[in-house]
Amino acid sequence: SLSGALGSAIKKVLRAPVVDEKVVKELIRDIQRALLQSDVNVKLVLELSKNIEKKILEEDLPPGITRRELAIKVVYDELVGLLGGDKPQLPKYPKGRTTIVLLVGIQGSGKTTSASKLTFYFKKQGLSMGLVCADNFRAGAYDQLSQLATKAGAEFYGDRTNSNAVDIAKNGVKAFKEKGIEVIIVDTAGRHKNESDLLSEISQIAEAVKPDEIMLVLDGTIGQQAMQQAEAFDQTTKIGTIFLTKLDGSAKGGGALSAVAATKAPIRFIGTGEGMEEIEVFSPGRFVSRLLG
Amino acid sequence: RELSEKDLEASLWNFQVALMECDVALLVAEELTSRLKAKMVGTKVKRLGDITPLVQSAFEDLLKENLASGDLLTIIKAKGKKPFSIMFIGVNGTGKTTTIAKVARYLMDHGLTLVFAAADTFRAGSEEQIEVHANRLNVKVIKHKYGADPAAVAYDAISYAKNNNIDLVLIDTAGRMQTDKGLMDQLQKIYRVASPDLSIFVGDSLTGNDALQQAEEFNKCVPIDAVILTKIDADSKGGAAISISASIKKPILFLGVGQEYKDIIPFDPEWVINNVLG
Ligand SMILES: Nc1nc2c(ncn2[C@@H]2O[C@H](COP(=O)(O)OP(=O)(O)OP(=O)(O)O)[C@@H](O)[C@H]2O)c(=O)[nH]1
Ligand SMILES: Nc1nc2c(ncn2[C@@H]2O[C@H](COP(=O)(O)OP(=O)(O)OP(=O)(O)O)[C@@H](O)[C@H]2O)c(=O)[nH]1
Numbered sequence: 121s122l123s124g125a126l127g128s129a130i131k132k133v134l135r136a137p138v139v140d141e142k143v144v145k146e147l148i149r150d151i152q153r154a155l156l157q158s159d160v161n162v163k164l165v166l167e168l169s170k171n172i173e174k175k176i177l178e179e180d181l182p183p184g185i186t187r188r189e190l191a192i193k194v195v196y197d198e199l200v201g202l203l204g205g206d207k208p209q210l211p212k213y214p215k216g217r218t219t220i221v222l223l224v225g226i227q228g229s230g231k232t233t234s235a236s237k238l239t240f241y242f243k244k245q246g247l248s249m250g251l252v253c254a255d256n257f258r259a260g261a262y263d264q265l266s267q268l269a270t271k272a273g274a275e276f277y278g279d280r281t282n283s284n285a286v287d288i289a290k291n292g293v294k295a296f297k298e299k300g301i302e303v304i305i306v307d308t309a310g311r312h313k314n315e316s317d318l319l320s321e322i323s324q325i326a327e328a329v330k331p332d333e334i335m336l337v338l339d340g341t342i343g344q345q346a347m348q349q350a351e352a353f354d355q356t357t358k359i360g361t362i363f364l365t366k367l368d369g370s371a372k373g374g375g376a377l378s379a380v381a382a383t384k385a386p387i388r389f390i391g392t393g394e395g396m397e398e399i400e401v402f403s404p405g406r407f408v409s410r411l412l413g
Numbered sequence: 414r415e416l417s418e419k420d421l422e423a424s425l426w427n428f429q430v431a432l433m434e435c436d437v438a439l440l441v442a443e444e445l446t447s448r449l450k451a452k453m454v455g456t457k458v459k460r461l462g463d464i465t466p467l468v469q470s471a472f473e474d475l476l477k478e479n480l481a482s483g484d485l486l487t488i489i490k491a492k493g494k495k496p497f498s499i500m501f502i503g504v505n506g507t508g509k510t511t512t513i514a515k516v517a518r519y520l521m522d523h524g525l526t527l528v529f530a531a532a533d534t535f536r537a538g539s540e541e542q543i544e545v546h547a548n549r550l551n552v553k554v555i556k557h558k559y560g561a562d563p564a565a566v567a568y569d570a571i572s573y574a575k576n577n578n579i580d581l582v583l584i585d586t587a588g589r590m591q592t593d594k595g596l597m598d599q600l601q602k603i604y605r606v607a608s609p610d611l612s613i614f615v616g617d618s619l620t621g622n623d624a625l626q627q628a629e630e631f632n633k634c635v636p637i638d639a640v641i642l643t644k645i646d647a648d649s650k651g652g653a654a655i656s657i658s659a660s661i662k663k664p665i666l667f668l669g670v671g672q673e674y675k676d677i678i679p680f681d682p683e684w685v686i687n688n689v690l691g
């Protein structure tokens with residue numbers, strides 16, 4: 121019928137690439153800018169942009185969804201997928217057994233503070249907690265962790281006179297095992313990818329205490345260096361999980377995507393403030409929504 | 414021929430990407446690129462092959478205009494005040510306390526005397542931390558109990574310096590998120606009470622886009638007089654220097670290049686420019 125032909129002709133015009141390309145380019149640019157401002161790796165953003173563009177130009181629009189909504193959905197799904205999918209596991213450690221967690225990360229990322237947050241979180245599961253200060257370098261490190269341990273209700277082990285961090289870690293873990301402590305967190309001094317002897321110290325500590333989990337504590341404000349730094353840690357010892365800190369500010373934490381890509385380790389927790397109760401289980405969906413602004 | 418926007422598009426985009434990959438905030442990278450475009454549109458070239466080197470040298474000039482270094486000793490001498498007080502501010506974990514120790518060593522090497530104000534009365538271990546540095550450097554530290562008013566600590570330290578004929582007061586403050594209104598108000602109060610001769614923003618050079626927000630918000634809260642960027646030794650490209658300089662237009666005095674007292678070097682804009690262009 122005539123109306124049918126006219127109807128499909130109109131549909132064709134509305135689908136005309138001439139009309140869409142400019143709109144699509146603008147759409148891609150908006151998404152690109154949001155991701156770049158969120159500190160997602162530049163190459164990753166440009167790569168994603170090509171994929172979205174392809175998908176939204178080729179795919180037929182499902183009914184009731186605009187091209188903008190489709191584009192955002194494509195990025196959202198891809199990023200959530202990168203982060204392991206939106207079914208966040210509730211972190212648990214077994215009761216009646218010993219779990220050893222080794223905290224590693226760049227200077228100032230929030231390791232020591234996060235140790236108290238992990239204490240707060242796992243104490244609620246009825247687990248007994250022990251914190252080992254294996255940072256014998258930073259001024260006041262012993263006092264910082266010891267004060268936090270007292271506040272959070274964890275046992276504390278430190279040794280002001282031992283100049284060997286590996287020994288402190290080994291002795292601390294041994295002491296807590298003998299006490300039957302269920303979750304032992306070993307805090308280490310900060311270090312970065314260019315400090316090769318400090319990185320090898322991590323593998324020595326891991327060799328000595330045989331941790332069940334090596335957790336990379338990553339600063340949520342980190343920029344384009346996230347990928348190389350995470351890679352360096354992962355090449356030293358296999359990173360099992362990531363704790364992403366300082367998301368209570370304005371930073372979106374896009375660097376964490378690179379860290380996940382580099383280590384294949386899931387983000388378990390985020391830090392949302394300085395207090396020990398300011399810890400949340402990581403939700404890929406909520407994280408990605410925030411990245412997209 | 415006269416260069417059109419179209420001719421410049423590829424080079425300009427490449428420069429914007431270079432900036433962003435060096436951790437220059439998106440908004441600053443865009444702003445610099447559009448200024449570069451405005452400069453270059455209409456310039457005459459003989460061949461299209463001349464575009465990239467032309468854009469590169471214009472880019473270099475633009476970056477030089479937007480990066481300033483400064484000399485701390487000159488600033489101190491110029492004011493001729495005794496005691497001269499310096500307040501260190503910034504977000505959590507950027508290296509403020511460690512930087513104070515480095516600056517102390519630097520100033521003492523130049524024959525100046527100083528006292529520390531342990532005005533981070535909040536964070537676990539903060540007072541023990543600065544006390545260790547003070548003992549190692551043989552510097553007096555003024556501290557109160559945890560939970561005490563930071564402004565009072567700063568004020569006390571300045572009084573102590575006055576009464577003991579000490580050249581400088583270095584004031585440590587607690588790290589804080591620029592988005593935390595309560596803590597930014599507290600910072601404003603410390604600034605008002607202590608009225609420091611210099612306020613130094615300590616930024617972590619590994620920071621991404623947030624460096625821009627941090628500098629802007631801290632600068633609205635208390636005037637930032639100068640900047641120190643840390644953790645350069647972690648291989649940061651230093652783009653934060655561009656983001657911060659472009660937004661608050663204040664000199665960068667030093668770069669922190671490690672965790673020891675000696676690990677501080679004067680800021681040289683060429684270093685950042687080479688990272689971006691190289
Ligand atoms: N606002 C906020 N601050 C945090 C968070 N996590 C840690 N911090 C703060 O960040 C600063 C650095 O934390 P630390 O725990 O000392 O960091 P670290 O990794 O142990 O540092 P090093 O041992 O020197 O490598 C402190 O001021 C903490 O209070 C967070 O999630 N939000
Ligand atoms: N590699 C490297 N580490 C640095 C540098 N400056 C500081 N650090 C380290 O960064 C960590 C944090 O330093 P702090 O001086 O405690 O930082 P802060 O800003 O006072 O932290 P808060 O008071 O908790 O906000 C420590 O482990 C320092 O040794 C630097 O230039 N390079």
Ligand SMILES: [Mg+2]
Binds near residue numbers: 261308310
């Ligand atoms: Mg620590």
Ligand SMILES: [Mg+2]
Binds near residue numbers: 539585586587588
């Ligand atoms: Mg400090």
